[in-house]
Amino acid sequence: MDLLQFFNNKLKFTDEENEVLSNxxxxxxxxxxxxxxxxxxxVxxxxxxERGLLRCYYYKEGKDITHFFFDEDTFTAPLNSVFYNKEEAYGWETLEETTLRVIQYDDLQDLFIKYPSIQRFFFGVSLDILNAYALKLEYLQFYTAEERYANLLETNPGILHRTSLGHIASYLGITQQTLSVIRGKK
Structure with missing residues (x-):
């Protein structure tokens, strides 16, 4: 979905606001x-x-660990840099050709001041992102590997065709061998 469609599906913006956001x-x-x-x-x-797939990852003891996937209609930002003025520990790579719409955070803050509706919109987006991270943490802490895999298939069934099993295994907090066993049971 394109950026303006996404904005206007959530909250109707004026023609002026749409033009400002698009630019x-x-x-x-x-x-x-x-x-x-x-x-x-x-950053x-x-x-x-808008289109494509990003993988957020980090390194732990020399291993590449997938932290999160960001696909179409998803907002994200390097939170440590944006909000805490620190280096971002995570890297982001494209897993397929990807079209992003990008704004400097300071420019977005200027829009918040001039257009309260844009600020309200991003408050909702922030809550959605916070909820997604909270759900991932809940699944890692309280659910079995099989349950985490089943949840991934339920919430994002296309992900298996868009990335490697190694990335999926590390995202789920399991080894590739464990993922193969789980998939073999299905």
């Missing part, structure tokens, strides 16, 4: 396998995925 969010297109945000970098941008 403020720049289009960036990335080939598959492109690193959009380097681990341990400082103060907000991203909207």
């Amino acid at each position: 403020a969010f720049k289009v960036e297109i990335y080939a598959k396998g492109t690193t959009v945000v380097q681990p341990n970098s400082f 103060k941008k907000v991203y909207f995925v």
Whole structure:
């Protein structure tokens, strides 16, 4: 879905607000396998995925761990840089050709001041993102590997066709071997 459709599906904006939003969010297109945000970098941008798939990852003891996937109609930002003025530990890479709409966070804050409706919209988006992270944490803490896999299939069934099993296993907090066993039972 394109950016303006996404905005207007959630909250109806005026023609002026739509024009301002369209002009403020720049289009960036990335080939598959492109690193959009380097681990341990400082990036103060907000991203909207119009098309494609981003993988957020980090390194732990030399291992590449998938933290989150961001697919179409998803907003995200390097939270440590944007909100805490620190390096972002996570890297982001494209898993397929990806079209992003991007705005500097400071420019977005200026829009919040001028257009309270945009600020209200992003407050809702922030709650959606917080909920997604809370649900992932809940599943990692309280559910079995099989339950986490079943939930992923229920909430994002297409992900298996869009990324490697290694990325899915690390996202679920399991080994690739465990994932193969779980998939073999289905």
